[in-house]
Amino acid sequence: MAQRISQEEGLRLFKEGSLEELKARAVEIRNEKNPANRVTFVVDSNPNYTNVCNADCKFCAFYRHKSAKDAYTKNCEEVMEHLQYAKDAGCTTVLLQGGLHPDLSLDYYTDLVRNAKARFPEINPHFFTAPEIYNCAKVSECSIRDVLQALYDAGQRSLPGGGAEIISERVRQQVSPKKMTQGAWIDIHKTAHQIGFRTTATMMYGHVEEPEDILEHLETIRQAQDEIPGFTAFIPWSYKRDRTALRRSVKNWAGVDAYFRILAFSRIYLDNFDHIQASWFGEGKETGVSALGYGADDFGGTILEENVHRATGFINKANVKGMVDMIRSGGYLPAERNTFYDILRVYKSDDEVFVPELQKNQEADQVRILDMATAEV
Numbered sequence: 001m002a003q004r005i006s007q008e009e010g011l012r013l014f015k016e017g018s019l020e021e022l023k024a025r026a027v028e029i030r031n032e033k034n035p036a037n038r039v040t041f042v043v044d045s046n047p048n049y050t051n052v053c054n055a056d057c058k059f060c061a062f063y064r065h066k067s068a069k070d071a072y073t074k075n076c077e078e079v080m081e082h083l084q085y086a087k088d089a090g091c092t093t094v095l096l097q098g099g100l101h102p103d104l105s106l107d108y109y110t111d112l113v114r115n116a117k118a119r120f121p122e123i124n125p126h127f128f129t130a131p132e133i134y135n136c137a138k139v140s141e142c143s144i145r146d147v148l149q150a151l152y153d154a155g156q157r158s159l160p161g162g163g164a165e166i167i168s169e170r171v172r173q174q175v176s177p178k179k180m181t182q183g184a185w186i187d188i189h190k191t192a193h194q195i196g197f198r199t200t201a202t203m204m205y206g207h208v209e210e211p212e213d214i215l216e217h218l219e220t221i222r223q224a225q226d227e228i229p230g231f232t233a234f235i236p237w238s239y240k241r242d243r244t245a246l247r248r249s250v251k252n253w254a255g256v257d258a259y260f261r262i263l264a265f266s267r268i269y270l271d272n273f274d275h276i277q278a279s280w281f282g283e284g285k286e287t288g289v290s291a292l293g294y295g296a297d298d299f300g301g302t303i304l305e306e307n308v309h310r311a312t313g314f315i316n317k318a319n320v321k322g323m324v325d326m327i328r329s330g331g332y333l334p335a336e337r338n339t340f341y342d343i344l345r346v347y348k349s350d351d352e353v354f355v356p357e358l359q360k361n362q363e364a365d366q367v368r369i370l371d372m373a374t375a376e377v
């Protein structure tokens, strides 16, 4: 078992280690954690309920102010049409997210969850990122914990990890000072873990951050996972610059090697994370497949619908067969999972699909998480 490395050692390794060294160490850890040579994916969709937002994040091309001609906010029935579309396509997860709408209060969000759970029981509502939870609490004049508990009571069991960007006050001040307050993203995830949610941790790099900011980000989520476990996976992606306000002030765009370095390094550093996700969607199919050789064991989702990357002109598409073919082309065994990383199907060959008894370990995990969740956030 590889030894945990400190933040100082990590910074040195991240800055000075060769990509080959990082790759070799990451693959060794990946194989220890995942001996089956399996790469998982989820059949999912990422629709949006509103693009109205006043946070003005400089890297975002998706949002509109409320008065804009192309601003939209969907009612519950309209959102359910997206879930029906997802259900018809065989999705098991819908990641629903939106801008930080100044008028939508808690009832709007809990209605979405309740309706989704009642009408589409085969789909896990993986709804609302931390900034949306933060905004809902502000608009509804209640606490973060109240919002999360209400969503949990409505039937929600997982949260997506978007909105983290880089957890460093220096970076936050430069790219998204109006979105949340300092430390809010990690506090929301810790509170969610205490209540019993599983969540993901993300990182958007390749803009104004320095290596020190990346280490601070990884150290923050590693500590949180030690304190109150609940992260299922870490998912990094690169900043997409087109049509964003930040594009003119960013000089050093991150290339493919930077992506491989971050994936491999995160696999080494995040020793308490089970899964690291490489993205065919966010980085392109060829890069995505190559990235599986840098310590990742998950390939993200099929993403039936998506509008946030699309707003920057970055468009990629794949279906289940496409995912299976991409994973096989890298030399791995494709397996479909659900949001909680339970394996649903293993694609052994074109003619043989193995369906294991679904391990209902989510309940047991939640008991373990609640036992360990002693700290007040």
Ligand code: SF4
Binding pocket: 053, 054, 055, 056, 057, 060, 061, 062, 063, 098, 099, 100, 131, 176, 179
């Ligand atoms: S990233 Fe989210 S919070 Fe920021 S402007 Fe875009 S929609 Fe709003």
